[in-house]
Amino acid sequence: MTAGSNVLGDDAAESTGESTKTVAIAFGANLLVALAKTAAGVLSGSASMAAEAAHSWADTGNQAFLMIANRRGSRSADRERPLGYGRETYVWSLLAAVGLFVVGGTVSVWRGINELLDDRAADKNYVIAYAVLAIALVLEGISWLQAIRQLRSGAHAIDREVLEYAMETSDPTVRAVFAEDSAALIGIVLAFAGIGLHQLTGAAAWDAAGSILVGLLLGVVAVILIDRNRRFLTGEPGTPQLRDAVVARIEELDEVASVRFIRLEFVGPKQLFVVASVDLVGDPVESRIARTLRDLEARLEANPHIVDAVLTVAEPAELDDAVNPR
16 A cells, blocks of 8 residues: 655644744844844945844845745645645745855855955944944844754654754755855954954955955855755655655554555645555455555644645555666
8 A cells, every 4th residue: 555645743733833923033133123224234334244144134134034934835735736835945945045155145245355456445434333343243133043942842752953954954944044144153253353453454355355255154044045945845855864764654543454565745834745555454355555654644644743644555666666766
C-alpha cells in the first residue's frame, strides 16, 4: 500500500504566529533605524553611514516581503492546492533575499567605491553618526533577540544548536530575520570602525572600506538565504532523524506491520509531504483494504501533528515506477 500525507513537524499555526511576531518586530525596528541612519548619513557625510542606511532600507523592504510570505503561505489547503500554499513562503522569502543582495549589498559597495574615488574633502559630523549607530545597535539587538528566542525554542525541541537549527529550519522567515539582524549588528560594528578610523587618521579610505565591507557582508548573507530558499523550493528532503521519526509514528498504528519505503519532502514551513509503502498486519481481503486505509487516514488526521492524510492503494508495478522512474 502507498500512503501520501502532509505532515506537520509541530503546531504550524503557532509557529506561523510566532514568525509573524518576529517579522513585525524586525519591521518596526528596521524602519526606525533606516529613518535615523538616512538622516545621519546626510548630516554626517559618512559613506559607512550611507551604506548602513541602504542596508536598513533593504531590511525594511525585506520584512514586508516576509510578512506577505507568512500570510500567503499559511492559507489552508483547498481543492486547487491539496498540499496547501506553504511553498509560497519560500518564493517571497527568496525575493526578500534577492532584494537584500541587490539593494543593500550593491548600493553599499557602490557608495564605498565612490567615496574612494572622490578626493574632495567633506565635513563629517561624527557625533551624530555615533549616536545613531548606538541607537541602531539597541533596536537591531531587540529584533535579533526575538529571532534568537524563537530559534532557541525550536532548537531545544529537537536537541539542536541554535545556529545549526537556523540553517536547517524549514521556516524561512525566522531564518531571514536572524540572518539579516546578525548582519546588521556586524555591519554596525564595521561602520563604527570605519568612521572611527576616519576620524583618527583623517583618511576617508577607512570610511569607504567600512561601506564596502558592509556591502560584501550583505552579499554573503543574501547568497546563503537565496540558496536555502532554492533548496526548499526544488524539494528539500527530510533529515535522516526526521525520516526515522515519521517511520516510527506510522508504525505505531496498530494496522501497520512495517514501512517498506518512505520519501519525505518539505512543502512549506513545518510541513512535510510523505509518500510511503506500508505492509498491513495480516492478509486483509481486497474489500477491506480501502476501509482500513480510510480508517488510518482519519486517525492520522486526528493527530495534531498530521493533517490532510491521503492513503491510496497501488499495484507493485506502480510502486516500482515511483521508486525507480523510467
